[in-house]
Amino acid sequence: xxxxxxxxxxxxxxxxxxxxxxxxxxxxxxxxxxxxxxxxxxxxxxxxxxxxxxxxxxxxxxxxxxxxxxxxxxxxxxxxxxxxxxxxxxxxxxxxxxxxxxxxxxxxxxxxxxxxxxxxxxxxxxxxxxxxxxxxxxxxxxxxxxxxxxxxxxxxxxxxxxxxxxxxxxxxxxxxxxxxxxxxxxxxxxxxxxxxxxxxxxxxxxxxxxxxxxxxxxxxxxxxxxxxxxxxxxxxxxxxxxxxxxxxxxxxxxxxxxxxxxxxxxxxxxxxxxxxxxxxxxxx
Numbered sequence: 001x002x003x004x005x006x007x008x009x010x011x012x013x014x015x016x017x018x019x020x021x022x023x024x025x026x027x028x029x030x031x032x033x034x035x036x037x038x039x040x041x042x043x044x045x046x047x048x049x050x051x052x053x054x055x056x057x058x059x060x061x062x063x064x065x066x067x068x069x070x071x072x073x074x075x076x077x078x079x080x081x082x083x084x085x086x087x088x089x090x091x092x093x094x095x096x097x098x099x100x101x102x103x104x105x106x107x108x109x110x111x112x113x114x115x116x117x118x119x120x121x122x123x124x125x126x127x128x129x130x131x132x133x134x135x136x137x138x139x140x141x142x143x144x145x146x147x148x149x150x151x152x153x154x155x156x157x158x159x160x161x162x163x164x165x166x167x168x169x170x171x172x173x174x175x176x177x178x179x180x181x182x183x184x185x186x187x188x189x190x191x192x193x194x195x196x197x198x199x200x201x202x203x204x205x206x207x208x209x210x211x212x213x214x215x216x217x218x219x220x221x222x223x224x225x226x227x228x229x230x231x232x233x234x235x236x237x238x239x240x241x242x243x244x245x246x247x248x249x250x251x252x253x254x255x256x257x258x259x260x261x262x263x264x265x266x267x268x269x270x271x272x273x274x275x276x277x278x279x280x281x282x283x284x
Contacts, residue, residue, distance in 0.1 A: 005073060007275040008063050012075030016042060017061070026145060027137040028109070033096040034146065035061055036154065037075045039089030040082045048155045049091045050162035052190075053142055055110065055171035057094030059271055066271050073275045078282075087282060093150055095142070097171075107131045109138040110170035112177055113202040120234035121197065132199065139178045143185050160214065166190025166281060168274045169228070172220075173198055176246075179218065180210045190281040191220040192274045193267075195228070196242035197235075204249065212254035219260045219281040220247055223267020239269070260284045 016038040022031040035057045039049055058065040060072045074092055081087035098105035103126075107115065112135035117127045142165070151158040165186045167175045172194035179189035196203060222243035227235035240263070247261035262280060267273045 005077075005275060007070035007073045007272050010061070010063055010071070012037065012061065012079065013040075016040075017075070023146070023149075025138075025141045027141045028134060030098075030100075032098070033057065035092075035094045035096070036150070037061065037078070037092045037094070038154070039091065040079055041089065042091075042155070046155070047089070048157045049089050050157050050164070051091045051093060051147075051150065052164045052166055053147070053186075054092060054094040054165075054190075055097060055167035055174065056106075057096040059097075060092065060094040063271075068270055068272070070271045071275065072271055072278055074278060077275070077278055081279065081282065090282075091150070091154055091156060093146065095146070101129075101131075104129055104131045107170055107198065108134045110135060110167075110174040111198050112136045112139075112174075112206075113199040116199045116201065118197055118200065118238065120238060121232065124229065124232055126229070135174050135177060136181075139174065139181065142178070143182050147185065160185055160187045162187075164188040164190065164281070166192070168192035168271075169195045169269065170198060173203070176218070177203070177206065179216060180207065183213050183216065186216075187214065188217040188281075188284070189219070190278075191218060192277065193222055193226055193239065193269055194220065194243055194246070195239075196246055197238045200242055203246070207246075207249055207253065210253075212256045215256050215258070217258045217260070217284050218250055219262075219284050220250070221262040221264060221267075221277055221280065223264040223269065223273055225266055226269040228269060258284070 018036045020034045063071040111132035114132045172191040226239035250259040
């Protein structure tokens, strides 16, 4: 792929971006914007396409909406892959994250379990407020409400073999949960810089008890310099060590799971890093 990656710039085709504003989430009684990006030849063909469902939708495409001013540049990268014949194209369905309670509303939806901080985070100021626990309802929205809508209104390949779920940090955390819980829906998961520190023991138990019914591909990665708060010295090791542990657990869980794990030496916790590694997911 010859795309010169500049995640601070937006260079996708706006005619192929459809924003469904304020889609109702009946499972949580709230609304959310959903951004859908269509493949290069969508309007000129009758082809059906695989679908990637992604979290933090505004960060997937829109650098001006990202805190650090850089997006994943998913649209530009998929366009380049398709134009150069390395991909037949994907439909991307990106759900904006919750804006409720600041960053805590996002964490509420991206974990099925309450925050259970490890010892290294016990005194972290962000650990004071209750958070988490809405992840199952959020995933039910994707599987029971959003996916049927997308399959009805767009030319998708609706089968599990053509359906991926992906995200970063807490979005990676909820993507692993979704891939394990909804195996009839997703055959692939992209788990970028997963925030396993949020509820690692609950996720371990869930993984241990999961019965793997279908072949599942998992792309997981982690940087060696990731943090969610630079004032917490333990964060980089927490991110790295838990990701390594979960990659080993997944690889040993079942012959049906193909876990592709990548350590990004010096990688930080940012959209720039995820943009750089995004096509690794496409290529597994």
